[in-house]
Amino acid sequence: MSRLDxxxxxxxxxxxxxxxxxxxxxxxxxxxxIGKDSSVxxxxxxxxxxxxxxxxxxxxxxxxxxxxxxLTFRDAAAQRHGLDLLVHTNEExxxxxxxxxxxxxxxxxxxxxxxxxxxxxxxxxDAAFGGGRRDEEKSRAKERVFSFRSVQHRWDPKNQRPELxxxxxxxxxxxxSIRVFPLSNWTELDVWQYIHVExxxxxxxxxxxxxxxxxxxxxLLMVDxxxxxxxxxxxxxxxxxxxxxxxxxxxxxxxLSTADTLxxxxxxxxLARGSERQGRLVDQEGAASMExxxxxxxx
Amino acid sequence: MSSDFAQLAAxxxxxxxxxxxxxxxxxxxxxxxxSVDDGKSSLIGRLLHDSKMxxxxxxxxxxxxxxxxxxxGGELDYALLVDGLAAxxxxxxxxxxxxxxFSTERRKFIVADTPxxxxxxxxxxxxxxxxxxxxxxxxxxxxxxxxxxxxxxLAALLGIRQVVLAVNKMDLVDYSEEVFxxxxxxxxxxxxxxxxxxxxxxxVSAVAGDNVVARSGRCAWYRGPALLEHLENVTLADDxxxxxxxMPVQWVNRPNPEFRGxxxxxASGGVRRGDTVRVLPSGRRSSVARILVGDRDxxxxxxxQSVTLTLTEEIDVSRGDVLCAADxxxxxxxxxxxxxxxxxxxxxxxxxxYLLKIGTKTVTATVAPIKYRVNVNTLEHLAARKxxxxxxxxxxxxxxxxxxxxxxxxxxxxxxxILIDRLTNNTVGAGLLHFALRRSQNVHWQALDVNKASRALxxxxxPCILWFTxxxxxxxxxxxxxxxKQLHADGRQTYLLDGDNVRHGLNKDLGFTDQDRxxxxxxxxxVARLMVDAGLIVLVSFISPFRSERRMARGLVAPGEFFExxxxxxxxxxxxxxxxxxxxxxxxGELKNFTGIDSPYEAPEAxxxxxxxxxxxxxxxxxxxxxxLRGAGIIEAYSGQGDLNWEI
Numbered sequence: 001m002s003r004l005d006x007x008x009x010x011x012x013x014x015x016x017x018x019x020x021x022x023x024x025x026x027x028x029x030x031x032x033x034i035g036k037d038s039s040v041x042x043x044x045x046x047x048x049x050x051x052x053x054x055x056x057x058x059x060x061x062x063x064x065x066x067x068x069x070x071l072t073f074r075d076a077a078a079q080r081h082g083l084d085l086l087v088h089t090n091e092e093x094x095x096x097x098x099x100x101x102x103x104x105x106x107x108x109x110x111x112x113x114x115x116x117x118x119x120x121x122x123x124x125x126d127a128a129f130g131g132g133r134r135d136e137e138k139s140r141a142k143e144r145v146f147s148f149r150s151v152q153h154r155w156d157p158k159n160q161r162p163e164l165x166x167x168x169x170x171x172x173x174x175x176x177s178i179r180v181f182p183l184s185n186w187t188e189l190d191v192w193q194y195i196h197v198e199x200x201x202x203x204x205x206x207x208x209x210x211x212x213x214x215x216x217x218x219x220l221l222m223v224d225x226x227x228x229x230x231x232x233x234x235x236x237x238x239x240x241x242x243x244x245x246x247x248x249x250x251x252x253x254x255x256l257s258t259a260d261t262l263x264x265x266x267x268x269x270x271l272a273r274g275s276e277r278q279g280r281l282v283d284q285e286g287a288a289s290m291e292x293x294x295x296x297x298x299x
Numbered sequence: 300m301s302s303d304f305a306q307l308a309a310x311x312x313x314x315x316x317x318x319x320x321x322x323x324x325x326x327x328x329x330x331x332x333x334s335v336d337d338g339k340s341s342l343i344g345r346l347l348h349d350s351k352m353x354x355x356x357x358x359x360x361x362x363x364x365x366x367x368x369x370x371x372g373g374e375l376d377y378a379l380l381v382d383g384l385a386a387x388x389x390x391x392x393x394x395x396x397x398x399x400x401f402s403t404e405r406r407k408f409i410v411a412d413t414p415x416x417x418x419x420x421x422x423x424x425x426x427x428x429x430x431x432x433x434x435x436x437x438x439x440x441x442x443x444x445x446x447x448x449x450x451x452x453l454a455a456l457l458g459i460r461q462v463v464l465a466v467n468k469m470d471l472v473d474y475s476e477e478v479f480x481x482x483x484x485x486x487x488x489x490x491x492x493x494x495x496x497x498x499x500x501x502x503v504s505a506v507a508g509d510n511v512v513a514r515s516g517r518c519a520w521y522r523g524p525a526l527l528e529h530l531e532n533v534t535l536a537d538d539x540x541x542x543x544x545x546m547p548v549q550w551v552n553r554p555n556p557e558f559r560g561x562x563x564x565x566a567s568g569g570v571r572r573g574d575t576v577r578v579l580p581s582g583r584r585s586s587v588a589r590i591l592v593g594d595r596d597x598x599x600x601x602x603x604q605s606v607t608l609t610l611t612e613e614i615d616v617s618r619g620d621v622l623c624a625a626d627x628x629x630x631x632x633x634x635x636x637x638x639x640x641x642x643x644x645x646x647x648x649x650x651x652x653y654l655l656k657i658g659t660k661t662v663t664a665t666v667a668p669i670k671y672r673v674n675v676n677t678l679e680h681l682a683a684r685k686x687x688x689x690x691x692x693x694x695x696x697x698x699x700x701x702x703x704x705x706x707x708x709x710x711x712x713x714x715x716x717i718l719i720d721r722l723t724n725n726t727v728g729a730g731l732l733h734f735a736l737r738r739s740q741n742v743h744w745q746a747l748d749v750n751k752a753s754r755a756l757x758x759x760x761x762p763c764i765l766w767f768t769x770x771x772x773x774x775x776x777x778x779x780x781x782x783x784k785q786l787h788a789d790g791r792q793t794y795l796l797d798g799d800n801v802r803h804g805l806n807k808d809l810g811f812t813d814q815d816r817x818x819x820x821x822x823x824x825x826v827a828r829l830m831v832d833a834g835l836i837v838l839v840s841f842i843s844p845f846r847s848e849r850r851m852a853r854g855l856v857a858p859g860e861f862f863e864x865x866x867x868x869x870x871x872x873x874x875x876x877x878x879x880x881x882x883x884x885x886x887x888g889e890l891k892n893f894t895g896i897d898s899p900y901e902a903p904e905a906x907x908x909x910x911x912x913x914x915x916x917x918x919x920x921x922x923x924x925x926x927x928l929r930g931a932g933i934i935e936a937y938s939g940q941g942d943l944n945w946e947i
Contacts, residue, residue, distance in 0.1 A: 003540070003601060004601065004603050004604065005322065005323040005324060005325065005326075006324050006325060006326035006402075006406075006407040007322060008603075008604065009326050009603055010326075011605070012564060012603055012604050012605040013564075013605075015564075015605035016549065016564045016605050019549045019550045019562055019563075019605070020549065020659075022550060023549055023550045023618055023659070046593070046594075047592070047593030047594070048562070048605070049552065049562075050591065050593050050594035050607070051552075051554055051558060051560075051591075051594055052552050052553070052554035052558075053554065134398045134400070135399075135400045141397040141398050141399065142395045142396065142397045142398075157395070160395070161725060161726040162421050162422070162424070162425040162642055162717075162726050162729070163425060163726075164424065164425050164428040164429075164715065164717055164726075164729045165428045165429060165711055165712070165715045166429075166564065166712070167656050167657070167715070167716070167717045169656065169717060169719050169724070169725075169726045171654075171719060171724035172724065173723070173724055184398070185398065185400070185409055187400045187402075189402070190407070193318065193321065193322060196318055196322075197322055263314040263315055263318060264314065266314060266318065267314040267317075270314075270317075
């Protein structure tokens with residue numbers, strides 16, 4: 001093995017993937033969810049193309065229910081690095097009054113899946129970087145780094161191109177687009193280690209501090225603004241909490257924690273007694289639900 | 300073992316120290332392979348579970364799934380941790396390459412789990428392409444099987460030097476030393492034949508956990524390491540590090556006029572500021588001015604790093620070129636002997652052109668000839684004219700342009716390639732370059748003073764190919780003949796290559812199978828190209844049923860020199876005409892592989908000229924072709940600028 005340690009190797013591999021897309025695709029875009037994986041992906045991209053600026057825009061799918069701290073962080077990052085930031089919201093969904101707490105699967109389909117498709121189609125992007133990792137979920141473990149989508153944005157797990165060495169076949173048929181996952185071979189621990197080693201900025205929501213929360217179905221939800229409907233017996237408590245993953249605030253469970261520094265967050269992660277996606281209500285709809293979602297075009 | 304829970308917790312107690320220690324672990328990529336039911340998924344599930352990479356909610360899902368769909372009578376079925384896609388969970392088999400991750404105190408591991416089914420060889424090759432080590436499982440009750448040999452051969456072929464033979468299910472043979480020793484002896488005998496020498500044999504039980512993470516008391520006779528212990532400690536010679544510097548240029552970074560950087564992943568060797576480098580294939584030299592990792596300048600960089608280099612002299616470098624140590628450059632060639640693993644349902648045909656991607660370069664490649672196919676079970680060489688899905692063959696390979704390369708055994712980056720179908724864009728094959736063929740090293744392209752342009756000037760015409768394609772009996776030869784007569788009467792220099800006539804001479808050794816049709820067209824296209832070079836207007840009248848070959852022919856000449864003429868006659872009309880009585884014969888079954896009857900005709904999608912023979916008489920069709928040539932400036936050049944050119 002080379003003298004490079006595993007993080008340097010992962011970094012080099014991800015940069016190689018990012019550059020390959022820019023060299024071979026017509027109109028790439030980076031999907032930017034503002035979470036820690038996106039932060040790492042952005043950091044890698046900045047390294048891949050330095051001293052040039054990013055040769056592609058960032059796209060964020062905003063649902064209108066994003067944590068306020070995430071949006072502040074996003075705008076600061078865009079400013080700091082001179083990024084071309086696109087923000088898209090499914091206005092149809094907003095007009096239809098779809099709410100995260102009352103519409104369940106319909107909400108995530110409209111505000112995430114459909115919104116993403118709308119934005120990709122409207123701009124004609126032929127390749128989109130996503131921060132997905134193979135360790136997140138079983139069906140992802142089998143997805144290629146370059147994952148093709150049909151005109152309808154569907155993934156066909158049975159019909160994937162073999163990927164050998166570091167040779168990626170980026171040739172598309174008419175109407176096809178590619179989702180590219182530069183972090184495919186990273187684990188959650190790798191991401192945290194890298195954030196630590198490289199001082200990658202992340203949203204402060206990952207660190208514990210007193211925040212207003214209510215208890216809902218075994219989860220702690222943050223009252224980020226006054227739109228979250230409260231029942232008469234709901235009690236808003238100030239608790240020391242942090243978030244292990246980030247999504248829409250009414251759908252993202254907080255964990256009680258005192259980890260207010262990066263090493264403490266990593267320590268907590270090492271001792272974690274629940275895997276990452278458990279905090280996301282979206283994924284708790286049956287074991288094969290992620291595979292189904294991806295076939296339909298969810299990232 | 301290094302990362303059981305108590306230790307993790309202890310590590311986490313002093314987190315700063317833990318992070319420092321773990322930041323510099325190495326990385327080991329390995330594959331697991333074995334026959335169906337050898338217990339691969341169980342073994343990986345066990346490694347994940349025992350190295351504490353399973354979270355509590357996943358464990359709950361596992362317990363739940365084990366009861367519901369497990370194959371262990373309600374006991375934890377570790378395979379369920381690994382078998383991802385819904386379809387395969389129901390069938391109880393792994394059907395694709397899946398990647399798993401775990402780490403211990405010493406190393407991070409990336410595992411490619413590859414299936415044992417014969418029809419999925421392509422997945423195994425995919426997984427092996429990036430692996431440093433292979434764990435090959437055998438069932439202690441069954442010993443070394445055909446599949447074991449196949450997987451070992453593929454591992455050796457893909458350049459994996461280290462192999463672990465995990466003799467699994469030892470619990471079912473009472474942990475018998477005799478059984479284990481017999482299997483080991485058998486396997487080592489086979490491995491010698493394929494030059495696999497670094498072999499470690501370990502008796503394990505994935506289900507019972509013996510010798511997986513920790514050494515088991517139930518095989519007291521076994522003195523070697525447990526599997527994980529071996530994976531943590533095995534030393535892997537990194538050939539890439541000691542080799543000379545090579546970096547395929549991936550992307551040229553030009554943010555402003557002052558900066559011109561060449562970005563890429565270093566394939567082998569190291570590079571220091573001030574080193575003299577050479578650019579291949581051009582051979583130009585320069586030296587390294589700056590090395591950037593991200594936006595930071597460094598003094599040196601090593602194999603496997605992604606960097607950006609700037610050079611002191613402004614020389615022409617673009618994507619696909621290879622930067623290398625000036626005093627030890629790799630060879631450049633365009634003809635090779637290579638091993639190809641075929642990965643697609645449509646067979647590889649001799650003579651057909653594919654796209655070949657190697658490093659950061661994509662070129663056109665033609666396979667000719669296929670020397671032999673390997674029976675991977677017996678290692679026998681078999682004659683072959685095509686390769687089917689999962690076949691492995693040794694072939695000649697001819698590229699459209701020369702590339703810098705190294706034998707695959709020396710460099711996976713400069714010796715490994717994929718083949719892409721030009722119509723479907725699928726990855727259809729993978730290959731390994733072995734050596735450049737002599738003819739390419741010794742036969743250099745002779746630069747000639749009299750060229751196509753000068754010959755064309757002399758003959759007052761622009762040379763081109765008129766490629767008539769259509770069903771048998773469509774009227775291709777009749778129309779082509781009329782066109783040639785008219786051109787000839789006009790004083791043009793022409794030649795008509797007719798399908799039937801060429802089959803009497805140049806191509807009389809070819810039949811009508813798909814492979815022979817491909818070769819038939821390849822030869823004719825090459826002859827037509829020579830004639831275009833000689834300054835002629837070449838009329839080719841061939842059924843030429845496949846788009847792929849017509850596209851290949853088009854690619855041989857310059858843009859604007861190829862006119863595809865689709866003589867469009869419906870099958871019913873051609874059959875009704877049946878000038879040569881061939882359709883009747885074909886219908887009676889006396890003529891095999893007859894286009895339109897039992898062999899496909901792929902109509903042109905965008906021909907330059909389409910002749911609808913239902914509407915046009917042959918004379919009118921010929922006139923239309925001539926008119927098109929005039930419109931395209933092929934025969935206008937004569938009267939327009941001929942005299943002037945003559946003076947020059």
